[in-house]
Amino acid sequence: MKIEGSIDSIIFRNEENGYSVIVVKTKKDYLTLVGEMYNVEMGLHIRAEVVEVESVNYGLQYKVLNYDCDLPNDNDAIVKLLSSNDFRGVGEVLAKRLVDTYEEDIFDIIENHTEELFNVKGITKKRIDTLVEGVSNIKSELDSFLYLKKYNIGIKQIKKIISIYGSKTKEVIEKNPYQLAYDVSGIGFLLCDEIAVKNGIDKDSEFRKKAAIYYVVNESYYSGDTFIYIDELYDRVHEILNVEFDIEKIIYDMQFEAKIVIVNSKRMKIFLDKSYEVESNLSRLLYNLRDNIEIITGGPGTGKTYNVKKIISENSDKGFNIILCAPTGRAAKRMSEVTNFEAKTIHRLLEYGLVGGDSEYKKFGFVRNEKNKLDCDLLIVDEMSMTDEWLFYNLMKAVKDTTRVILVGDVDQLPSVGAGNVLKDIIDSKLFKVEKLTKIHRQENGSNIVINAHKVNNGENVDLKKESEDFKFIHMEDENRIKNAICKLVSLNIPKFFNISQDKIQVITPTQKGKCGVLELNEILQNAINPPNKNREIKIGSKIFRLQDKVMQIKNNYELYYQVVDENENPYSDGYGVFNGDIGFVFDINYDKQTIMVRYDDRQVEYDIENIDNLTLAYAITVHKSQGSEYDVVVMPMAMAPRQLLNRKILYTAMTRAKKCICFIGREDIFKIMINDKYEDKRNSALCDEFYIS
Numbered sequence: 001m002k003i004e005g006s007i008d009s010i011i012f013r014n015e016e017n018g019y020s021v022i023v024v025k026t027k028k029d030y031l032t033l034v035g036e037m038y039n040v041e042m043g044l045h046i047r048a049e050v051v052e053v054e055s056v057n058y059g060l061q062y063k064v065l066n067y068d069c070d071l072p073n074d075n076d077a078i079v080k081l082l083s084s085n086d087f088r089g090v091g092e093v094l095a096k097r098l099v100d101t102y103e104e105d106i107f108d109i110i111e112n113h114t115e116e117l118f119n120v121k122g123i124t125k126k127r128i129d130t131l132v133e134g135v136s137n138i139k140s141e142l143d144s145f146l147y148l149k150k151y152n153i154g155i156k157q158i159k160k161i162i163s164i165y166g167s168k169t170k171e172v173i174e175k176n177p178y179q180l181a182y183d184v185s186g187i188g189f190l191l192c193d194e195i196a197v198k199n200g201i202d203k204d205s206e207f208r209k210k211a212a213i214y215y216v217v218n219e220s221y222y223s224g225d226t227f228i229y230i231d232e233l234y235d236r237v238h239e240i241l242n243v244e245f246d247i248e249k250i251i252y253d254m255q256f257e258a259k260i261v262i263v264n265s266k267r268m269k270i271f272l273d274k275s276y277e278v279e280s281n282l283s284r285l286l287y288n289l290r291d292n293i294e295i296i297t298g299g300p301g302t303g304k305t306y307n308v309k310k311i312i313s314e315n316s317d318k319g320f321n322i323i324l325c326a327p328t329g330r331a332a333k334r335m336s337e338v339t340n341f342e343a344k345t346i347h348r349l350l351e352y353g354l355v356g357g358d359s360e361y362k363k364f365g366f367v368r369n370e371k372n373k374l375d376c377d378l379l380i381v382d383e384m385s386m387t388d389e390w391l392f393y394n395l396m397k398a399v400k401d402t403t404r405v406i407l408v409g410d411v412d413q414l415p416s417v418g419a420g421n422v423l424k425d426i427i428d429s430k431l432f433k434v435e436k437l438t439k440i441h442r443q444e445n446g447s448n449i450v451i452n453a454h455k456v457n458n459g460e461n462v463d464l465k466k467e468s469e470d471f472k473f474i475h476m477e478d479e480n481r482i483k484n485a486i487c488k489l490v491s492l493n494i495p496k497f498f499n500i501s502q503d504k505i506q507v508i509t510p511t512q513k514g515k516c517g518v519l520e521l522n523e524i525l526q527n528a529i530n531p532p533n534k535n536r537e538i539k540i541g542s543k544i545f546r547l548q549d550k551v552m553q554i555k556n557n558y559e560l561y562y563q564v565v566d567e568n569e570n571p572y573s574d575g576y577g578v579f580n581g582d583i584g585f586v587f588d589i590n591y592d593k594q595t596i597m598v599r600y601d602d603r604q605v606e607y608d609i610e611n612i613d614n615l616t617l618a619y620a621i622t623v624h625k626s627q628g629s630e631y632d633v634v635v636m637p638m639a640m641a642p643r644q645l646l647n648r649k650i651l652y653t654a655m656t657r658a659k660k661c662i663c664f665i666g667r668e669d670i671f672k673i674m675i676n677d678k679y680e681d682k683r684n685s686a687l688c689d690e691f692y693i694s
Contacts, residue, residue, distance in 0.1 A: 004047045006077035035064030038159045039141050043081025044069045055592050075099050087134045094122050110135050144169040151195050160184050178211035189215035209250050212237050225684040226275045226419050230268035282393040283688055290431050293405045298437025300656045301450035305338050320377035325349045328581055331383040331628035346395050352577050364558050368398040383628045384409030388418025412457050413653045417580055421683045429688035453655040464668050472663040479515035479639050482666045491528040494633055506631040507620035508654045510645040516637035518620050525619035538589045540612045545586050545596050552618035553582040562603040581625050583618050623654045634658035638666030647679035
């Protein structure tokens with residue numbers, strides 16, 4: 001269905017994501033339009049493709065699928081526009097006089113014959129300047145919006161692009177569309193390449209070569225590497241571009257432009273500028289503090305927690321100020337529970353939020369830093385294998401030279417989601433005191449979880465036919481049967497057998513796709529545990545969420561606002577930042593605003609169309625996302641997956657997430673393949689390298 005008319009009023013607008021509720025005056029009626037609309041202003045002429053939706057509170061509305069706007073063409077609409085906030089100081093009375101005098105020619109007069117405006121009573125030079133600037137800005141935005149839409153760029157991204165380039169949007173893109181990849185988050189090389197083809201830019205263009213190099217280095221960084229070797233870079237860039245060129249000449253030009261950093265060692269390394277800054281500075285910082293840093297590492301049941309509790313007790317008796325922290329909310333919560341001592345996430349400890357004092361140029365960052373250090377005698381950091389270089393660098397910047405730092409973690413678990421391999425690199429450097437715990441002390445009630453986890457880590461055979469209450473293997477070949485068996489176990493059998501709620505059970509799988517991957521398992525588990533109910537669910541974008549759904553944040557969002565609530569659900573504090581792997585529950589749905597509210601322990605966060613991509617169902621999660629958490633019962637399919645995910649480290653990490661029981665369902669040969677594959681996530685990282693500290 002298509003609607004055309006003038007925007008009569010704006011009932012609601014979210015400036016962050018463009019979600020708006022507007023009233024449009026058509027030839028026949030006044031209609032309410034809802035949806036993501038970036039550049040709507042009162043008075044503008046709008047053409048929209050819509051579908052009917054029924055609002056719980058407001059009745060019939062029209063959801064916008066696609067739209068465009070231009071300057072109004074009827075007098076009433078022109079008055080509305082000229083008296084809107086885009087023309088502050090003009091007002092409705094003067095706007096009406098202008099339209100009565102010039103009617104639909106008013107925009108031509110404002111743009112090309114401003115001297116004539118002095119004939120209108122009440123006009124001043126300042127108001128003329130306001131009119132000229134306002135019309136120019138609106139036309140520029142409308143032109144840029146229409147120009148960008150033809151490249152199939154989403155509205156969120158269009159908003160970002162126009163906010164960066166303004167009236168120069170078209171000029172920038174026609175000259176070098178690859179500039180978008182550097183300046184606009186979420187726009188990568190492939191989209192820029194499509195735009196370049198439409199603009200007739202040569203495939204041998206230097207712009208294209210530089211963008212492809214940046215793309216590969218950037219992709220490498222986001223897959224965990226802090227740098228890429230020159231030969232690896234060349235192979236991957238050549239695969240993308242399929243053109244021969246002198247890559248070294250190009251990368252030296254890019255270094256001069258401050259896009260990358262080149263380190264000439266035995267084998268040339270290429271860094272993103274930000275990655276080099278973090279890794280080199282962190283290396284020097286650690287080297288200078290090496291006498292104050294200790295590492296405790298070991299597998300499950302080897303006494304890491306016992307040693308930490310002993311250290312806390314000894315230092316508490318001496319009256320020392322002690323701080324405990326971990327990289328994720330769940331890891332910090334577990335640390336608090338096992339030590340009976342408050343632990344915070346690293347972000348909360350460093351007081352992440354808007355910084356900049358009274359300055360109007362506030363930005364997101366850490367309040368605690370090299371100029372405002374943490375006041376503590378002893379700092380203990382748990383789950384160090386999960387901590388990436390950027391986060392650890394910001395923590396260490398805030399540590400005093402006199403503070404004793406103890407890093408605790410299992411070096412045999414998967415490395416951090418973010419770039420770097422901090423714990424392993426620190427241990428391998430041999431610059432620090434390391435206590436490696438190997439003797440198993442914890443075998444509660446004859447538990448086989450800990451024993452078998454160590455067997456897996458050592459590459460030893462595990463007897464899968466041996467029955468025990470805490471370690472089970474259910475043999476099954478067909479993947480559809482495996483999926484259905486997992487669903488029945490989680491929704492019915494395990495809660496009854498262990499007398500626990502379903503939120504204490506976690507399905508963990510190596511892969512996203514396939515019959516036994518996260519996507520299909522979440523769909524079947526959601527429908528079994530939290531069945532469809534039109535009064536308890538909402539579709540935002542392509543995702544369906546229901547009240548009480550178990551959900552997870554899947555990427556760090558440092559600007560996502562949260563409120564901290566007490567036991568009566570009254571907000572008493574707030575802040576910014578929800579992080580990769582945080583798990584919560586949907587506790588409220590707002591159908592009119594098209595939002596859901598998620599509770600993460602004591603924090604509540606609102607998700608809308610802008611940030612819903614950050615959220616996914618969490619009845620099933622990947623092994624990587626499970627790091628730093630423990631669950632009463634873990635269920636894991638043993639089914640075919642991409643070969644690089646069927647390895648010992650994945651299996652070991654999954655097993656060490658279970659407290660009371662781990663249950664495998666599937667093929668024994670997959671389990672054995674994983675034990676025998678000692679695949680390492682060999683990341684390119686150079687922390688504590690001699691190059692930095694010499």
